[in-house]
Amino acid sequence: MTLEIIKTRRSIRKFKPAPIAEEKIRAMLEAAMLAPSACNTRPWRFIAITSREMLDKLASVHPYAKMLQTAPLCIAIVALPKTQIRDDGLPEGFFPQDCGAATQNILLQAEAMGLGTCWCGVYPKEATQKAVTDALKVPDDEIPFCLIAVGEREESPDSRGKYEEERVTRI
Numbered sequence: 581m582t583l584e585i586i587k588t589r590r591s592i593r594k595f596k597p598a599p600i601a602e603e604k605i606r607a608m609l610e611a612a613m614l615a616p617s618a619c620n621t622r623p624w625r626f627i628a629i630t631s632r633e634m635l636d637k638l639a640s641v642h643p644y645a646k647m648l649q650t651a652p653l654c655i656a657i658v659a660l661p662k663t664q665i666r667d668d669g670l671p672e673g674f675f676p677q678d679c680g681a682a683t684q685n686i687l688l689q690a691e692a693m694g695l696g697t698c699w700c701g702v703y704p705k706e707a708t709q710k711a712v713t714d715a716l717k718v719p720d721d722e723i724p725f726c727l728i729a730v731g732e733r734e735e736s737p738d739s740r741g742k743y744e745e746e747r748v749t750r751i
Contacts, residue, residue, distance in 0.1 A: 585691050590739070592696030593647040595731030599630070600653045604693050608655065608730070611689035617678035618671030623663040624679050624725070627656040627716060634715070638727060641711035645700040651729035656716060657683055659703065659723040676703065679725040686728055696733035702726050 605628055617623060629635060630653055638656075639648035648654055659675040666672065683699055690697045702708050702724045712724040 582688075585688055587739070589687055589691040590696070590737045591698045592729070592731070592733050592735060592737070593698055594734035595647065595650040595652065595696065595729070596734050597650070597652060598732050600695065600730060604690075604695065605653065605655075607693065608686045608689045611685040612655075612657070612682040615678065615681035615685045617681070618664060618674035621663045621671060621674075621678070623660045623675040624682050625658045625660060625722070627658065629654040629656060637715050638712065641715050642700055642702070642708055642727060645698075645727055645729065647698050647700075647729045648727070650734065651698075651731045653730040655686060655728045655730060656712070657686075657725045657728070658716075658718055659725045660721075661723060662721055675723075676725070679703075683726055683728065686730075690730055694732075695730055698729040700727040700729065 609626055609628065612624070612626060613622070629638070635648045635651060635654055638654060639646050642648075657679050659679050661675050664672050664675055687697050687699060702712050703726070709724055712718070712727070716724065718724050
């Protein structure tokens with residue numbers, strides 16, 4: 581079942597205007613918070629954006645997030661790097677992997693509920709980080725990691741991924 585969800589997930593760039601039910605938003609956020617993280621530091625927070633004004637603003641400041649003009653929801657993942665600073669040096673600096681795992685959990689949970697998504701990276705592009713930081717008023721010690729457009733699909737793009745045995749080394 582999980583592999584089928586992975587196989588059917590696509591990046592969607594055109595959405596129907598239908599709002600997303602609160603229980604579906606919560607399910608995606610719960611899935612995100614269940615992602616693994618280095619030493620369970622959970623270096624993230626989430627902003628669920630349904631304001632049309634803010635969705636349009638984010639679409640205008642992020643060069644590759646124009647689909648937010650039709651999406652009824654955006655989930656912004658904000659990294660909290662300070663949660664990973666410890667005296668012993670572990671697990672400092674793993675927030676990109678951890679936030680990536682949380683992002684993937686949102687994408688898969690959305691797909692399982694019949695919703696489309698598009699993952700729009702923010703980190704590590706400094707200009708995009710600044711634009712999103714300013715738009716969402718993210719504090720200086722936090723990093724906007726990505727924006728995820730969510731909604732009912734208005735399109736059904738073909739698959740682009742596939743299994744390629746030649747990319748596997750067996751030892």
